[in-house]
Amino acid sequence: MRLARGRIKIIVFPSPLILAVLLFCAAILLWLQFFPAVRPASIYYGYPLKGTRILIDPGHGGIDPGAHYEGSITEKEIVLVVGLELRRLLQQAGAEVMMTRETDEDVSRHIPGDPASRYQRDMGGRVKLINESGADLYVSLHINYFHDPSIRGAIVFYNSSRPENKLLAESIQKNINPVVAVNPRPDQYIHQESKVGDYLILNRATIPGVIVEMGFITNPDERELLCQDSYRQKLAQALLIGITEYIYSRKGP
Template sequence: MSPIVLRTFRVKKRRLVLLVALVFLAFYLSRSKHELAEQKAVEVMSPSLANRIIVVDPGHGGIDPGVVGRSGTLEKDIVLEVGRRLEVNLEQAGATVLMTRDTDTDLSDPGTIGASAKKREDLKRRVALANDNKADLYVSIHVNSTSDASRRGAQTFVQQGAPESKKASQFIQSELAGTLKNTDRQPSEIDLYISRSTSMPTVIVEIGFMTNEAEAKLLNDPTYQGKVAWAIYAGVVKYFAQGGVTALGPPENEQVIKTFKEQSPGRISEP
């Protein structure tokens, strides 16, 4: 190859590399601009959470670890971190947030013997927490697992025949898909004690698969946990801003909520 041809080839190659870099930069800037606009839109709608009582339920806890990852990571720890971040987002928007647990404990009595008995007690008290305080929404956070290690992605679940729960789950599912960009799943119906027994819209959010190696690493990443929490928060905001159940105004049981948040001795585990 002659020197002239070689120089021409190198110039064209550099131009091609530069062109590719410019395309990626344009894509990144466009995506960042879209994400910023989306965040601003959520901020505009956030007043819809005023006077709302929202129960945030990080699944499992105490003697129940939930799914255990290959590296020993516990579901109960991951969902607690996401739940805490979600709590902060919701409270900053003016909602009253009741956490079913904010430490690695449960709501069963110390004297209750047996894992099954403790779990039943936990479930009953979790439902009572939401129903007694007339919560507007119940969000239960979990990590999924399956024998198929290739499966990944977040998904929401609701009680069979619960249209308002389905509506809330669709908003949350849409935000999970748009923010995490790891799923095209749609809300699915189930039949669980929690979703069946609560008197308000209830959404169970499986934030990803611990059995997928790549996703398990993401679920352990604090930055990713923050993105998950933001997606759930954005879905909740849009649900109430665009057709969610009507707020009842300042809660009549304000003192009950205050007492719970200040004195609650424990939190509940997951089915």
């Protein structure tokens, strides 16, 4: 209500126009609720990662299942699905994306004729692909395990010799934490801190990058989540936003 030249003018809210806008917004929110796959499109316009090259390294594969639960739920399968979804999201944002593997295979063939063990050739193959990729950064995807089933959560490991590694690790950790901290129980401990890691890939890589342990297959709650497509998609979205925030923190506003 406001006074205009001595007369009282009454404005009634909501006007039909505002009501229409509110209804439109409610419809959009409902749409996003039922079609979560379109959510990432709402966080940016255009191609924010155009000109960026990213290498995704889904761990293990082929003969090597990685961490597993009773042989049927395997790390190699979970990280490949998340990796492929992350590639889709990154490409949608304009990035050029490479992968160390796109199917259920290991990477040892990239080091032919080496007398080292298959595991060492697999690790060597990943380092080779990372260092010859010409990428701006890499993310190596893994699932953790521990003898204590109450331990869960995500840990992003980095090598402290290069400041970019820590920045990327913290950016991904910050974005993945709200995803992994779903339905916490008082008798569980949820990892939510990035850490310095002493791993061959981190030590030998010549470009910035991190190892993301996205959860514990040994925790029943987290194992159930890691089997769900919607949860895997949330992990990929968190990785996308973490990578994007890191790249923009490097570029500046």
